[in-house]
Amino acid sequence: xxxxxxxxxxxxxxxxxxxxxxxxxxxxxxxxxxxxxxxxxxxxxxxxxxxxxxxxxxxxxxxxxxxxxxxxxxxxxxxxxxxxxxxxxxxxxxxxxxxxxxxxxxxxxxxxxxxxxxxxxxxxxxxxxxxxxxxxxxxxxxxxxxxxxxxxxxxxxxxxxxxxxxxxxxxxxxxxxxxxxxxxxxxxxxxxxxxxxxxxxxxxxxxxxxxxxxxxxxxxxxxxxxxxxxxxxxxxxxxxxxxxxxxxxxxxxxxxxxxxxxxxxxxxxxxxxxxxxxxxxxxxxxxxxxxxxxxxxxxxxxxxxxxxxxxxxxxxxxxxxxxxxxxxxxxxxxxxxxxxxxxxxxxxxxxxxxxxxxxxxxxxxxxxxxxxxxxxxxxxxxxxxxxxxxxxxxxxxxxxxxxxxxxxxxxxxxxxxxxxxxxxxxxxxxxxxxxxxxxxxxxxxxxxxxxxxxxxxxxxxxxxxxxxxxxxxxxxxxxxxxx
Amino acid sequence: xxxxxxxxxxxxxxxxxxxxxxxxxxxxxxxxxxxxxxxxxxxxxxxxxxxxxxxxxxxxxxxxxxxxxxxxxxxxxxxxxxxxxxxxxxxxxxxxxxxxxxxxxxxxxxxxxxxxxxxxxxxxxxxxxxxxxxxxxxxxxxxxxxxxxxxxxxxxxxxxxxxxxxxxxxxxxxxxxxxxxxxxxxxxxxxxxxxxxxxxxxxxxxxxxxxxxxxxxxxxxxxxxxxxxxxxxxxxxxxxxxxxxxxxxxxxxxxxxxxxxxxxxxxxxxxxxxxxxxxxxxxxxxxxxxxxxxxxxxxxxxxxxxxxxxxxxxxxxxxxxxxxxxxxxxxxxxxxxxxxxxxxxxxxxxxxxxxxxxxxxxxxxxxxxxxxxxxxxxxxxxxxxxxxxxxxxxxxxxxxxxxxxxxxxx
Numbered sequence: 077x078x079x080x081x082x083x084x085x086x087x088x089x090x091x092x093x094x095x096x097x098x099x100x101x102x103x104x105x106x107x108x109x110x111x112x113x114x115x116x117x118x119x120x121x122x123x124x125x126x127x128x129x130x131x132x133x134x135x136x137x138x139x140x141x142x143x144x145x146x147x148x149x150x151x152x153x154x155x156x157x158x159x160x161x162x163x164x165x166x167x168x169x170x171x172x173x174x175x176x177x178x179x180x181x182x183x184x185x186x187x188x189x190x191x192x193x194x195x196x197x198x199x200x201x202x203x204x205x206x207x208x209x210x211x212x213x214x215x216x217x218x219x220x221x222x223x224x225x226x227x228x229x230x231x232x233x234x235x236x237x238x239x240x241x242x243x244x245x246x247x248x249x250x251x252x253x254x255x256x257x258x259x260x261x262x263x264x265x266x267x268x269x270x271x272x273x274x275x276x277x278x279x280x281x282x283x284x285x286x287x288x289x290x291x292x293x294x295x296x297x298x299x300x301x302x303x304x305x306x307x308x309x310x311x312x313x314x315x316x317x318x319x320x321x322x323x324x325x326x327x328x329x330x331x332x333x334x335x336x337x338x339x340x341x342x343x344x345x346x347x348x349x350x351x352x353x354x355x356x357x358x359x360x361x362x363x364x365x366x367x368x369x370x371x372x373x374x375x376x377x378x379x380x381x382x383x384x385x386x387x388x389x390x391x392x393x394x395x396x397x398x399x400x401x402x403x404x405x406x407x408x409x410x411x412x413x414x415x416x417x418x419x420x421x422x423x424x425x426x427x428x429x430x431x432x433x434x435x436x437x438x439x440x441x442x443x444x445x446x447x448x449x450x451x452x453x454x455x456x457x458x459x460x461x462x463x464x465x466x467x468x469x470x471x472x473x474x475x476x477x478x479x480x481x482x483x484x485x486x487x488x489x490x491x492x493x494x495x496x497x498x499x500x501x502x503x504x505x506x507x508x509x510x511x512x513x514x515x516x517x518x519x520x521x522x523x524x525x526x527x528x529x530x531x532x533x534x535x536x537x538x539x540x541x542x543x544x545x546x547x548x549x550x551x552x553x554x555x556x557x558x559x
Numbered sequence: 560x561x562x563x564x565x566x567x568x569x570x571x572x573x574x575x576x577x578x579x580x581x582x583x584x585x586x587x588x589x590x591x592x593x594x595x596x597x598x599x600x601x602x603x604x605x606x607x608x609x610x611x612x613x614x615x616x617x618x619x620x621x622x623x624x625x626x627x628x629x630x631x632x633x634x635x636x637x638x639x640x641x642x643x644x645x646x647x648x649x650x651x652x653x654x655x656x657x658x659x660x661x662x663x664x665x666x667x668x669x670x671x672x673x674x675x676x677x678x679x680x681x682x683x684x685x686x687x688x689x690x691x692x693x694x695x696x697x698x699x700x701x702x703x704x705x706x707x708x709x710x711x712x713x714x715x716x717x718x719x720x721x722x723x724x725x726x727x728x729x730x731x732x733x734x735x736x737x738x739x740x741x742x743x744x745x746x747x748x749x750x751x752x753x754x755x756x757x758x759x760x761x762x763x764x765x766x767x768x769x770x771x772x773x774x775x776x777x778x779x780x781x782x783x784x785x786x787x788x789x790x791x792x793x794x795x796x797x798x799x800x801x802x803x804x805x806x807x808x809x810x811x812x813x814x815x816x817x818x819x820x821x822x823x824x825x826x827x828x829x830x831x832x833x834x835x836x837x838x839x840x841x842x843x844x845x846x847x848x849x850x851x852x853x854x855x856x857x858x859x860x861x862x863x864x865x866x867x868x869x870x871x872x873x874x875x876x877x878x879x880x881x882x883x884x885x886x887x888x889x890x891x892x893x894x895x896x897x898x899x900x901x902x903x904x905x906x907x908x909x910x911x912x913x914x915x916x917x918x919x920x921x922x923x924x925x926x927x928x929x930x931x932x933x934x935x936x937x938x939x940x941x942x943x944x945x946x947x948x949x950x951x952x953x954x955x956x957x958x959x960x961x962x963x964x965x966x967x968x969x
Binding site for chain 1: 638641686687734788949
């Protein structure tokens with residue numbers, strides 16, 4: 077009997093032994109992180125504010141420490157990556173009083189936007205002696221700026237120099253961002269530039285000029301759109317120089333700037349909730365303007381289409397377009413007719429307009445929004461056209477030079493969709509404040525947004541060079557700071 | 560009774576990592592034999608089958624016991640290669656039962672058990688913190704019952720279930736850079752149990768039992784948001800950062816078919832199948848009073864898909880009486896996870912598991928003392944749960960030990 081009992085024991089032990097798959101096939105922590113065919117020992121990041129870690133309308137230490145290149149660099153350290161130094165600002169306010177750069181934006185306890193109180197401690201004093209710096213992101217830089225010698229020379233302010241580069245240029249009078257980068261003899265680089273070539277035009281409400289056809293960027297104004305040929309040519313030059321010694325790298329294209337909260341936060345048809353009395357009063361106020369338009373049309377000064385477009389009419393109970401000044405309308409000042417029309421769903425009203433869109437100020441109703449608050453459909457199309465051209469060049473260059481390529485444009489489209497992008501059950505969208513990715517300036521990324529884009533760089537690098545850098549946990553970085 | 564209630568205050572939840580949050584630890588003797596239940600030897604059968612109390616070989620029987628359950632879950636993320644391990648407290652499921660023959664053919668009984676529960680404690684900053692940082696589910700079943708012998712070889716029994724329970728769940732809310740605690744300590748529910756117990760031959764016991772689902776209703780839960788006060792108005796919270804919520808957690812029904820055969824007077828084998836109705840747990844809905852923390856058209860309603868399905872558990876156990884005083888017991892069972900890999904949820908991690916059990920029974924006349932231990936071999940899982948956008952691999956380790964006593968008096 078005992079024998080039977082023992083054999084039962086043996087049988088039951090056999091039954092367990094068939095299922096030995098209780099453990100992981102691979103303990104992921106034991107897999108060595110390798111750089112593939114790339115060499116991460118000297119990584120240099122070139123770019124603009126997005127590279128620098130600028131957010132909330134300022135460059136400040138916490139943002140720099142969560143810049144996308146510093147996140148990428150920390151993953152590279154697992155596979156032979158070296159020191160990655162950043163030209164840290166003096167504080168977490170970010171203001172540079174000597175050039176009028178304000179502190180970062182913060183939320184008040186009533187969830188209003190305001191500028192952080194205090195006096196920023198950062199000056200234009202050069203800190204290269206504590207460098208050199210591997211994060212060469214310069215807020216405000218356009219594509220062609222990276223190659224300008226003396227871009228760090230205070231004497232060239234305000235147009236041909238940049239306060240941020242003045243701080244960390246090696247030889248302020250002669251350095252360009254590119255030459256300083258090359259001095260570091262990088263084995264790996266990232267280049268993400270070009271946003272400002274359209275962004276400053278867009279954020280100025282289309283105040284600048286589309287410089288398509290003008291091959292001399294020295295003649296461009298700060299809010300102009302860079303010619304795509306100029307753009308392609310400078311990028312090509314940078315890549316040729318950076319890859320001359322065999323360095324590998326990654327470049328990213330430009331997101332659609334018009335899908336960022338700065339342009340989407342305020343609805344295109346923002347005048348809602350009017351009552352009958354208000355409608356009567358407003359329409360009465362524009363009766364003379366509408367009548368004058370009819371006259372202009374009868375003189376064939378404007379087409380019927382433009383006439384219809386310019387007629388101003390408010391209705392109760394619906395979302396009405398805001399009255400704006402549109403400089404692209406036919407100039408009828410000779411007839412004392414201002415260039416007014418109401419916005420349509422295709423116009424973009426800027427985040428900065430929130431302050432003037434209040435009923436008490438009459439903004440968008442009795443007081444037309446001035447040009448600086450609106451990127452009209454026509455202006456937005458110029459931005460889109462230029463962005464498409466830049467991105468075509470970037471993709472071609474990446475391909476021809478065999479570089480890793482980040483399609484930041486597609487990622488931004490994904491982020492802007494209603495389903496957003498999810499990471500470990502956290503949903504990220506391009507919504508202002510609540511979306512998690514955009515900081516309080518509505519243009520630049522939060523730490524989490526930087527983590528999200530850093531992962532795209534890492535994926536592109538791994539795919540191109542056969543490295544296996546781990547991604548980062550996006551959720552661990554900071555979002556919008558609540559008071 | 561009072562003592563039982565007091566000791567339940569010390570009760571911690573337990574995670575078995577197999578059948579959802581059903582904790583199959585309601586009898587020490589039973590556990591030693593793979594938690595098979597067709598053993599009408601003392602009052603501990605009351606939970607398993609109310610009809611079984613008719614076959615207890617004494618007028619009065621009292622049984623009680625407790626377990627220690629040691630468990631941990633390890634998670635690794637393919638993308639970030641991070642690894643996290645839970646730091647769970649030891650779970651201590653308890654049970655107590657009494658059965659009394661009022662008449663020759665009528666028995667009454669009472670059973671107290673903690674059949675459902677789970678306590679999981681992940682590191683606060685782990686990858687899945689938006690889903691769970693800590694969750695503790697507890698339940699207590701109070702079951703009065705009556706059993707009638709229809710014939711010397713057959714009985715039928717019914718029980719009423721009154722259940723109380725609690726939920727205490729911490730998770731991160733990354734979007735607001737804070738955390739959320741969901742708590743209700745006064746959830747209640749009701750149900751019933753019924754069964755038939757047959758002894759067609761002296762050496763054969765058959766047990767057929769059904770335990771109904773119990774919908775645990777949290778009617779007056781508190782959701783505490785640990786976020787910036789500036790966000791309170793946005794979330795409709797009171798001055799303490801709190802909101803109310805209601806939720807219903809279904810505790811699954813269970814069908815049991817078991818048989819015990821005495822090969823010799825001192826050697827018996829027992830086999831059993833349980834069929835557990837987890838499909839009722841297809842989702843967990845939290846309805847907040849004000850907070851727009853949901854994901855539905857009504858922004859205060861949060862629906863968490865769970866997609867559980869019904870499970871089968873197969874059990875095989877044996878007992879050999881070495882002499883009138885000492886019995887040795889062994890068992891093996893296979894417990895199915897109630898969800899597919901891609902529905903893996905870290906708040907109630909679950910694995911298909913083989914479990915080896917063993918134990919000894921000591922008999923001192925009217926008094927019996929049982930010891931049991933078990934080790935589980937959960938299969939590791941690779942998952943990509945699109946409902947919670949969480950992917951990776953998970954594995955677990957679980958050990959149980961138990962001490963039970965019974966006292967039979969004629």
